[in-house]
Structures are given as C-alpha cells and as structure tokens.
Amino acid sequence: MIQVDGLSKFYGEHAAIRGLSFNIQSGEVVGFLGLNGAGKSTTLKVLGCVLLPTSGRVIVDGFDVTREPHEIRKRIGYLPDTPPIYDEMSVGEYLTFVARLRGVPQANVAGAVAEAERKTAISEKHEDVIGTLSHGYRQRVGLAQALVHKPKLLILDEPTGGLDPVQIVEMREVIKGLKGEHTVLVSSHILGEISQVCDRYLVIQGGELIAQGTEAELSDKLGSGGPIEIDCIGAAGPTIELLKKVDGVSDITLVKLDGQNLSLRVDAKTELRPALVKALVQANVAVVRVDRAAHRLENIFLKLTHGKDA
Amino acid sequence: MNNVWLIARRELGAYLRNLSGYVIIAVLLFLDGLAFNAFAVQGAAKKSSEVLADFFFFTSGIGMAGAIFLSMRLIAEERQTGTVQLLYSSPIHDREIVAGKFLAALAFLCLFFLGTGYMPALVAVYGKVSLGHVLSGYLGLVLVGASSLAIGLFGSSLTKSQVVAAVGSAVMCIGLTMCWLVAKVVDRPFTDVITGLAWYGHFDPFKNGIVHLKHVVYFALVTLFALFAATRVLEARRWR
Numbered sequence: 019m020i021q022v023d024g025l026s027k028f029y030g031e032h033a034a035i036r037g038l039s040f041n042i043q044s045g046e047v048v049g050f051l052g053l054n055g056a057g058k059s060t061t062l063k064v065l066g067c068v069l070l071p072t073s074g075r076v077i078v079d080g081f082d083v084t085r086e087p088h089e090i091r092k093r094i095g096y097l098p099d100t101p102p103i104y105d106e107m108s109v110g111e112y113l114t115f116v117a118r119l120r121g122v123p124q125a126n127v128a129g130a131v132a133e134a135e136r137k138t139a140i141s142e143k144h145e146d147v148i149g150t151l152s153h154g155y156r157q158r159v160g161l162a163q164a165l166v167h168k169p170k171l172l173i174l175d176e177p178t179g180g181l182d183p184v185q186i187v188e189m190r191e192v193i194k195g196l197k198g199e200h201t202v203l204v205s206s207h208i209l210g211e212i213s214q215v216c217d218r219y220l221v222i223q224g225g226e227l228i229a230q231g232t233e234a235e236l237s238d239k240l241g242s243g244g245p246i247e248i249d250c251i252g253a254a255g256p257t258i259e260l261l262k263k264v265d266g267v268s269d270i271t272l273v274k275l276d277g278q279n280l281s282l283r284v285d286a287k288t289e290l291r292p293a294l295v296k297a298l299v300q301a302n303v304a305v306v307r308v309d310r311a312a313h314r315l316e317n318i319f320l321k322l323t324h325g326k327d328a
Numbered sequence: 329m330n331n332v333w334l335i336a337r338r339e340l341g342a343y344l345r346n347l348s349g350y351v352i353i354a355v356l357l358f359l360d361g362l363a364f365n366a367f368a369v370q371g372a373a374k375k376s377s378e379v380l381a382d383f384f385f386f387t388s389g390i391g392m393a394g395a396i397f398l399s400m401r402l403i404a405e406e407r408q409t410g411t412v413q414l415l416y417s418s419p420i421h422d423r424e425i426v427a428g429k430f431l432a433a434l435a436f437l438c439l440f441f442l443g444t445g446y447m448p449a450l451v452a453v454y455g456k457v458s459l460g461h462v463l464s465g466y467l468g469l470v471l472v473g474a475s476s477l478a479i480g481l482f483g484s485s486l487t488k489s490q491v492v493a494a495v496g497s498a499v500m501c502i503g504l505t506m507c508w509l510v511a512k513v514v515d516r517p518f519t520d521v522i523t524g525l526a527w528y529g530h531f532d533p534f535k536n537g538i539v540h541l542k543h544v545v546y547f548a549l550v551t552l553f554a555l556f557a558a559t560r561v562l563e564a565r566r567w568r
Binding site: 029063066067068069070088091092094096098099100101102103104106107111115116118119120121163 | 330331334338341342345346409410411412413414415416417418419420566567568
C-alpha cells in the first residue's frame, strides 16, 4: 500500500526528515512513533499529499505523490493533528461537504455520512453545530471526515491528542473497529495510547527511522522485555536469595516491604515468570501478583529514542 | 466546476453564519449612507446624474475597503485553524479553491451593493435617473469589488494573520489607487503605462454611465492576475 524510499523533507536549511524508507502492506495497522519534532507529522503530510517531498520516492497504492497526487488523494483519508473542522457547520453538513469534496456520488452521500457517523459513534450529534461539541467529539468528527469516502488508506496524526482517559479508550475502540476495512497509519508520541491497536510500529527520531517491527520484535531487538514485578508474602532475605538462584535473573530490587508483604522487581533478559512462580511456590511463599512492568512499549520506546532504561 | 461550487457554497455559508460579515456590511452601508448625505446630496444644486456619479464614487471606495475586510479571512483563517489541510488533502485543484472562495466573497459583497440600492432610488424619486447610468455604475462597482477581492484573496494567501493580510491587501489597493502620483514624476512612455495601471481612471467612465470594453478588460485582468498569483502561492506552500 505504501512504499517510501529515501524520503527527505527540508524546511529551508532544516531537515525535518531525511532518508526515510519503509513499506506498509494492505490491511496493516501501523503505529508511527516518535517524540515531538521527530518528523512524524511531516511524513504523514507528505503521505497525505499536503506537502511535497524535497527528495525521495513515495508510492501510495501504486501512485507517486509528486506525479499523481490527485489519484492518491482519492484513495486516502487524512486526519491532521488538529481536526480540520469548520465550527459554524453542523456535523451532518460538514460531513456531507467533505463527502462531496472527496468525490462521493450525490446519491450515496447521505449513506456515506450515516456510516461514518455510526463508525465513529457520533450519529446522535448529526444536527449539532461543531463549535458546540466537546474536544472528544470534535476529534471523532475529524476521524469521520477522514473515512467518509471509504478510503483504502487512513492516515491519522495523533488522533488521541488532548483526549481524557475515557475518550482515549473510546477512540482506540473506534480505530480498532476500522481494522480490516482500511490500511491505517496512526501516529502518537504517547505509546500506551496506541499500543493495543497496532500490528506493527515504525519508530522515528530526528527525522530518521531508528526501528520497526512488532512490539515483540522491538522488545527482542533490545534484549529486554522490561522488569518483572512480584508481590508475595514471605521473609524478605530468604525470598530474594531464592529468586537470585533462578537461572537468567540479573538483578533483584526490594521495592516495598510491609511486614511479610514484599514487592520485588526482578530484572531478566528472558521470560522468567513461570520459573520464578515455580521457585516461590516450591518454597511455600504465597504469590499475590506477578506481572511485567506496566507500559512495556513505553520502555522500549524510551530505550530506542534515548537509550534509557525506563 | 462542481468543486468550485462546493467551495463557494461552504464559504458563503460561513459568511452568512458569522456575525463579522454582517457587521462589515452594516458598517459599510452606514458609512456609504453618511457619505451620500454629506457629500452627494448636500451643497449647490446638482443634476441627478451628478448626484448619482458622486454616489458611485463614494461607494466604489467604500466597496474597495469592504472587499479587503471581507477577503482577509479567506485563506489566512483556513491556515490559522488548520482546515486548509482538508482542502490540500482532497482531490481538488488549488485554482478551484481560489475560484470558489472568490465567488463566495463576491456574492457576499454584492449584498452590500444591493443594500445601497435605496440611494439611487431616492435620486430617482426626487430627480430623473437613467436606468443605463445606474446599471453602468453598478457594473463598475462589481468590477472594482471583484478586483479588490482578488487582491485581498492574494494578500490572504500570503500569511496566517488576517490583520497582516488586510494591511498587505490595503497597501496593494492603495498602490493601484496612487499610481497617478508616480506617473507625475516619470517620463513618457512610463507616464501612460503607470497612469493606465491606476484603477480610478478606469472606473470613472462607469460612474458617469459609460461602459467601455477596455475598462472592463482592465478590471478583469487585475482580477485574474491576482487570483492566479493566489493560486501560485497555494501551490508553492506545498513545497515549503
């Protein structure tokens, strides 16, 4: 669906992206990750035919962005980081305008608008003036405009930006619902927000692609799946000594001690949860909780972009 | 053409739903009425045609100012709010965006010209007015309005700030008005060329009831040139 080869974009002397190359297959949901200013939005603007590249080749669904941008525009839906909505219009009027702008035949416009509203759960807001909607609904209207003409490719630039936790979950569900019908490229700098949605990730920093793959592939590449957290009931010293004997454990930290209630952090480069639980149970230590550290992808991301162990 | 119509309809809807458009028209009508009362009908006895010519004279200047205020938001606001990205990522040409916005603004400006209709009507009640003179004057007003809107649209395409767009467009319009001052200090043949650039010399016949093709062509050329320039600016922004 997307082939990017040696893409560079300069703003004057400043290179926003340089030598970017990647491919995205049809039907994939790909996360585009990077810190603010990494070049995510610029790349998405080039793919959305909003900006033209300084150099490099970008092919979307067989068409070149420089030579045949019009053909690409018919096939994509683009949601910029700020939803491109007109406050004075009602949701229905706006989506009708966008559908016609994107070439939906007059006879199919009403159906297309109703379907886009249904998919983004804004049907009840059809008559409402956009200027009166909450941020979450405005973001959904932005998403609805991107998919009203049933594009093959959806380009979503930070669709969860500025949403509250409940709205983020709702938006994630909406994006999940698009899987299968569209190829989706979704960017974010907050990884937890899209970690449950994407099949694969592209990580960009300083305008260059620094890693790509599934969450597991990225994790393996770094050789760490993040620390394991254990809550158990037992004597601190013997329990720590016991766990140190398990093959593969590189370090153990006592995070919290409350009488016999222990919270431990175990650093290991491989999956050791079964072995750790087995060792604890055999030593009659009551296990309350065993888990990988939260925000696993976040840790991977921070390591990739900063070399930090989060 | 379908896309031009789509853009024009949305843009006209934006004018009709926002208070600012009405405020601009109300202020223009107020100023035009004041000018008509203070200068056109006051003073020594005049022929109806002279009163009418004075009315068109004031209305052309006020219409030009109105065109600058109405056009300042056309592209600048879209860039400011980010909605220009919707247009850029849709399968429409930049020239269709420019044409649609221009036609909507022209239609809205024509509401102002329609609103001034009571003044020629008053002249007709108290004097004798030829319909040809009125139509010629209004044709001139629409042409001045169209060229000013096109210049305003070009100014609006240059910046995100509506204020800067209005100031820039005003400078361009004043430049076209003040050409005769420059013409005074240069030698022939530049005198004729620069004098020919000044819009007022081309409007003068219209206000007196005379329609000449060369003056229509002048306003059409200024309008098309400014719209072309605005289109090129939009295209160039994709490379930045």
